[in-house]
Amino acid sequence: MEWDPAKYxxxxxxxxxxxxxxxxxxxxxxxxxxxxxxxxxxxxxxxLAERWPAADVVGIDSSAEMLAKAAKLAGDGQGLRFEQANIACWKPSAETDVVVSNAALQWVPGHQEMMGAWLDALRPGAWFALQVPGNFNAPSHALMRRLAGSARWAPKLEGVLRGGESVGEPADYLHILLDAGYSADAWETTYQQVLPGRDAVLEWVRGTALRPVLAALSADDAAEFEAEYAAALREAYPQTAHGTVYPFRRIFAVGCKNP
Known part of the structure; x- marks a missing residue:
């Protein structure tokens, strides 16, 4: 699946x-x-490199398109570098003492089990922080899955989309951190995002959640799917004089490993 940095x-x-x-x-x-x-x-x-200029700051991503854009930020005397790798294969080094993952682990099946190994490998005093979207049951995602499962699209999109099982709840991540010996905090926030333009929610999901569908379909089929999906989104998220309000729930967890 290719990513579009500009759209993201x-x-x-x-x-x-x-x-x-x-x-x-x-x-x-x-x-x-x-x-x-x-x-x-x-x-x-x-x-992060600006915040901790003496640190070796490493960005890891599996997307060559994203990293091509990121590469332009490396250098300039800062300890900032980027590596192409699959998160599922990553392991912390002996020097790793801060790990941040923002809106990425939802793409990694089994990441909660992986977290346990990562947390065990980090040294005392290390920090681990994650944020994942918690809106898999929101209309934007439920409508997408419903359409993908319809008679018209199921033969081409079976197994392409995942649901709420993609992420845990705040309490799940809190207990993973606590069980690993971390002082931890977990919470959720629903941002009331006001998006501009026509079909604003469609434009939003084109950058993330819709990408597996677009990657699985031909250009003509993708256009047809989007047209059906956009009509459903307009009903679920009506445009107002101020824009389209798109509530987005996010799940957070942060922990510091106890001595």
Missing amino acids: VQFGDYRDRPFFDLTGRVHAGHPVQVVDLGCGPGNLTAT
Whole structure:
């Protein structure tokens, strides 16, 4: 599945805000190595290098398209670099003491089990922070799955989309951190996003949740699917004089490993 960095950052303010709400709860003083799992185009990873200029800051992503954009941010005397790798295969090094994953682990089946191994491998005093979307049962996603499961589309889209099993609840992540010996905090926030333009919610999901569908269909089929889906979204999220209000629930968890 290819990613479009320009489409992903189209709603930059709304996509960036959860990252800062997440990392604001990480109170590491002088980390040696900071890892951003699922760094995307790298613009947010760069803020970690600005925050901790003495650290080795590594952004990891599986998308060559995203990393091509991120590569332009590396260098300039900062310890900022990027690597192409599958998150599922990643392991922390002995120097890793801050791990951030923002809106990425929902794409990794079994990530809750992987977290346990990562948390065990990190040294005392290390920080782990994650944010995942918690809106898989929202109309935007439920309508997409319903359409994908219809008689017209099921033969071409069977197994392409995942549901609420993609992520845990805040309590799930809290207990993973606590069980691993971390002082932990977990919470959720629903952002009332006001999106501009016609078919604003469709434009939003084109950058993320809709990408597996678009990758699985031909151009003609993708256009047909989008037309049906857009009509359903307009009913679920009516446009107002102020724009289209799109509530987006996010799930956060942060922990510091106890001595």
